[in-house]
Structures are given as C-alpha cells and as structure tokens.
Amino acid sequence: MLVERVEVAWFTSGVRTSDVFELLRDGRPRTRAQLAEETGMARSTIAARVDVLLRMGLVAPVGGARSTGGRPPALIAMNPAARVVAGVDVGATHAVAALTDLAGTVLGERRAELDVAEGPEAVLGWVTSVVGELLEDARRPVGELAAVGLGLPGPVEHSTGRPINPPIMPGWDRYDVPAHLQRTYPVPVLVDNDVNIMALGERGAYLPSVDDLIFVKVATGIGAGIISGSRLQRGAQGTAGDLGHVRVSSGEGVMCRCGNEGCLEAIAAGPALAAALAAGGVAVDSTAGVVELVRAGNAAAVQEVRRAGRDIGEVLATMVNLMNPSAVVIGGRLAEAGEHLLAGIREVVYQRSLPLATEHLRIVASKAGAQAGVLGAATMAAEHVLSPEAIEAASLGVA
Numbered sequence: 001m002l003v004e005r006v007e008v009a010w011f012t013s014g015v016r017t018s019d020v021f022e023l024l025r026d027g028r029p030r031t032r033a034q035l036a037e038e039t040g041m042a043r044s045t046i047a048a049r050v051d052v053l054l055r056m057g058l059v060a061p062v063g064g065a066r067s068t069g070g071r072p073p074a075l076i077a078m079n080p081a082a083r084v085v086a087g088v089d090v091g092a093t094h095a096v097a098a099l100t101d102l103a104g105t106v107l108g109e110r111r112a113e114l115d116v117a118e119g120p121e122a123v124l125g126w127v128t129s130v131v132g133e134l135l136e137d138a139r140r141p142v143g144e145l146a147a148v149g150l151g152l153p154g155p156v157e158h159s160t161g162r163p164i165n166p167p168i169m170p171g172w173d174r175y176d177v178p179a180h181l182q183r184t185y186p187v188p189v190l191v192d193n194d195v196n197i198m199a200l201g202e203r204g205a206y207l208p209s210v211d212d213l214i215f216v217k218v219a220t221g222i223g224a225g226i227i228s229g230s231r232l233q234r235g236a237q238g239t240a241g242d243l244g245h246v247r248v249s250s251g252e253g254v255m256c257r258c259g260n261e262g263c264l265e266a267i268a269a270g271p272a273l274a275a276a277l278a279a280g281g282v283a284v285d286s287t288a289g290v291v292e293l294v295r296a297g298n299a300a301a302v303q304e305v306r307r308a309g310r311d312i313g314e315v316l317a318t319m320v321n322l323m324n325p326s327a328v329v330i331g332g333r334l335a336e337a338g339e340h341l342l343a344g345i346r347e348v349v350y351q352r353s354l355p356l357a358t359e360h361l362r363i364v365a366s367k368a369g370a371q372a373g374v375l376g377a378a379t380m381a382a383e384h385v386l387s388p389e390a391i392e393a394a395s396l397g398v399a
C-alpha cells in the first residue's frame with residue numbers, strides 16, 4: 001500500500017500545466033477536486049497548475065458547483081475569449097480573413113477579390129491591414145492577437161512558412177511570409193497549402209470526433225488534406241496528399257501541366273471537364289461553367305462529372321486501402337455540382353477498396369464549403385497557441 005502511494009507521487013509530480021489544460025480543453029467546467037480525481041494527482045499539485053492557467057487567462061472560474069454545505073467549490077473551465085487568432089485563406093483570385101476566439105467562434109470576417117499573382121507585397125499588405133480592421137471592429141487590442149494562420153494556393157514548406165515553386169504564384173517562391181506579417185504582428189505565423197487548412201476547417205466545424213479523414217479538393221486542380229490519428233499529415237516535405245498527379249489508367253496519352261502523362265488532374269479537374277465538353281460542342285470554358293451546366297441538368301455535363309468522379313474514385317480507393325479513414329470529404333468548386341461527382345466516387349471506392357476498410361466509411365460532400373479554408377486557417381493558429389509546447393513555454397512567464 002505504502003509502495004503504491006510512493007509510485008503515485010512520482011507519477012503526479014511529472015504532470016505539467018499543459019496536461020491539466022488538455023483536460024479542460026473540452027470546455028466542460030470542473031472543480032479542482034474533480035481534476036485531481038481525473039488525473040490521480042494530489043490536490044495541491046492541481047491547485048498550483050490551475051493557478052498558473054488562471055494567471056495566463058486560459059482558464060477562468062465559472063458559476064459554482066452544488067455543495068452539501070458551506071462555500072461551493074469553484075468550477076474552472078477553459079476561457080476561449082482569453083485571446084484571438086486570425087485565419088486567412090488566400091485563393092487564386094479571392095481571399096477571406098476571419099478573427100476567431102480560441103474555440104473557433106468567428107468574431108468578424110472580410111472578403112476581397114484579390115489576385116494571388118499580384119505578389120506577396122500586395123497580398124500580405126492586404127492581410128496586414130484587414131487583420132488590423134478585424135481587431136478594431138471586435139474591440140480587441142493588438143496585444144490579444146495570439147497567432148495568425150494563413151493558407152496559400154500552392155505548395156508550402158510548413159516549417160518555415162515559405163511557398164516552394166508555386167505554379168500560379170509568381171514572385172512568391174521561397175518568400176518569407178511569416179517575417180513579412182511579423183513586421184506588424186509579432187506573433188507566431190503558421191502557413192500551409194489551401195487543401196490542408198480545408199481539411200482542418202471541415203473537421204473542426206463538422207467532424208470533431210473523426211480522427212481519420214481525407215479531404216479532397218476538386219477544382220482547377222485536385223489535392224487532398226490527410227488527417228490521420230487526429231493529426232494533419234504533411235509528410236517529410238509537405239507534399240503529402242498530392243493525388244492530382246497520380247497516374248490513372250484512363251489518362252493514357254493525356255499530358256498534364258506538370259509535364260507527366262496521364263495524371264488524375266489532367267482528366268478529372270475542372271479545366272479538363274470543360275475542355276472535354278467543349279470538344280463535344282458544348283459552350284463552356286471554366287469549372288464554374290461546368291457546375292452551372294450540371295445544375296441545369298445538361299446530360300453531357302452530368303455524364304462528364306460522373307466520369308470524373310469514377311477517375312477520382314480510382315485513386316481514392318487506393319488511399320482508402322492504405323489509410324483506412326472513417327470519412328472522405330469532397331470539397332472544392334466542382335463538388336458544388338452536387339451528387340453526381342459523389343456518386344461516381346462512391347461507385348468505384350466501394351467496389352475497389354477492401355470491405356473492412358469501407359465498412360464504416362462515409363463519403364460525403366463538404367459542409368463547410370467556401371468557409372472551410374478560413375476556418376481551418378484559424379484552427380491551425382489556435383491549435384498552435386494551445387499546443388502543450390506553447391502552453392509550457394508561456395507558463396514559464398507567469399509561474
């Protein structure tokens with residue numbers, strides 16, 4: 001018995017402030033006694049850790065627990081209003097920025113028609129001024145901004161925040177995006193590609209309990225954001241999920257803009273569908289045009305989109321076998337064509353993937369839609385601020 005107690009003491013002395021905060025992140029209020037019980041830690045240790053979190057502002061007292069007499073024990077809960085983060089989704093021709101609290105509640109939003117090809121000075125200049133406006137509108141001082149998350153429409157080296165050879169972003173290659181924004185906002189700046197942040201946004205807003213998810217964006221290009229074991233998987237160089245340039249059987253002889261032959265993107269992305277329809281005499285020259293035709297019930301367009309769905313399904317079936325996700329979410333401009341794209345994808349994935357891999361697999365359309373990117377950018381920023389490493393580092397300042 002005595003020995004057991006000693007072991008418990010050893011264990012609890014190693015419990016950090018961030019461990020206590022992790023428990024409180026679900027938003028449920030608890031008393032110090034409940035926290036002690038849940039962690040198996042001594043009450044004095046819990047009290048010390050909670051004090052640090054209170055001083056950091058990340059948790060706050062709420063209401064009071066019912067008690068059998070005397071002073072009610074204080075309830076503690078996470079305080080999402082403590083800080084704010086900015087999320088920005090820069091697309092090829094438009095941008096959206098939002099200010100959220102630490103739980104992802106949107107406090108304000110701005111949209112603009114903005115060409116990413118104008119270069120980093122112009123685009124990041126817009127980001128800088130719009131974040132300032134959002135802070136002002138929400139009446140939050142600049143000092144309460146904890147981080148900025150930014151999504152860009154091209155490959156990004158996440159560890160440095162620099163775009164690498166982005167095909168549609170002249171002037172951005174290896175540009176130090178965080179340094180630019182930190183001239184005005186001296187906070188962590190996280191940068192990633194658009195489909196990764198869309199995966200984060202979709203999960204955060206609509207699928208918080210799904211730990212294994214593939215988000216597929218089908219638009220001018222095709223790409224995927226992979227969340228496995230509840231973490232976004234970027235790979236060694238940040239190129240994980242690039243399914244647009246996987247070779248498919250029906251793409252034989254079709255050249256891709258990347259220089260290879262038979263890529264999925266070259267036969268199943270928006271421009272390829274528009275080109276195929278145009279070659280058949282249908283007047284259409286854009287992804288948006290294809291979506292319009294499908295919505296109007298154009299038979300040739302419906303058939304093309306369904307065929308694209310089957311081609312995408314061919315690559316996805318392999319991914320499903322390899323990763324065993326519980327949800328595949330289809331987003332991006334072409335997903336707005338509705339059920340036809342999904343039907344084609346489902347047809348092939350359920351036919352070609354292993355039965356056990358698809359037993360509980362859901363293949364669904366994105367619910368976050370055009371908001372997925374901006375929500376995900378804010379989520380990426382908040383996740384960074386609330387990560388155990390960041391909490392530990394910040395706790396040193398108040399302990």
Ligand SMILES: [Zn+2]
Nearest residue numbers: 245256258263
């Ligand atoms: Zn390619």
